[in-house]
Amino acid sequence: EPEVTQTPSHQVTQMGQEVILRCVPISNHLYFYWYRQILGQKVEFLVSFYNNEISEKSEIFDDQFSVERPDGSNFTLKIRSTKLEDSAMYFCASRTPEGADHETQYFGPGTRLLVL
């Protein structure tokens, strides 16, 4: 069964460093999303991406964040200068544009980011 995959599974970085989190969405999906979950808190929306542009972003998604689909398979989240409060589990999700399943977002296993 197709799955969303994410790399790395864990990343530790120093405050102020740049990080890139990578996701490979399910192959026929065209809507892509990033969410995050700070330890012990709810899952929060960051950004949605469709047709090579951002569709919607939350207040969390400030100028330090960017997303990119550099090729036909990867979808990345970049944090330019990490802060301590960026420590969280980051989830990528994708969705197909059509068919009976088109409203379901499928999530990857997550990348646990720790900023020191």
Place this chain on the structure above:
Amino acid sequence: AQSVAQPEDQVNVAEGNPLTVKCTYSVSGNPYLFWYVQYPNRGLQFLLKYITGDNLVKGSYGFEAEFNKSQTSFHLKKPSALVSDSALYFCAVRDGAHSSASKIIFGSGTRLSIRP
């Protein structure tokens, strides 16, 4: 604004007994409702959804949920709990009146603990 409430942080049930995990929602348009499950150190796994049609929807692992428009609820149920059902359960909603690229909003999660 969209919102989801899961009033119980924790639900404890004996194995073999029925279980219910509560969820209420608020959206301005038609609700698209979802349940996801998160096992320890794992990603979010889709269980079931309500988009339209029959108010009782069936999903993975014997779970079902009932959409109640008048009570704005979408409670998750299972007739006979298993120890392996122990996990963190998230209710989520998308406002059908919004763009199809739109985010889903998650509840705060309910930890389900099934004792042998």
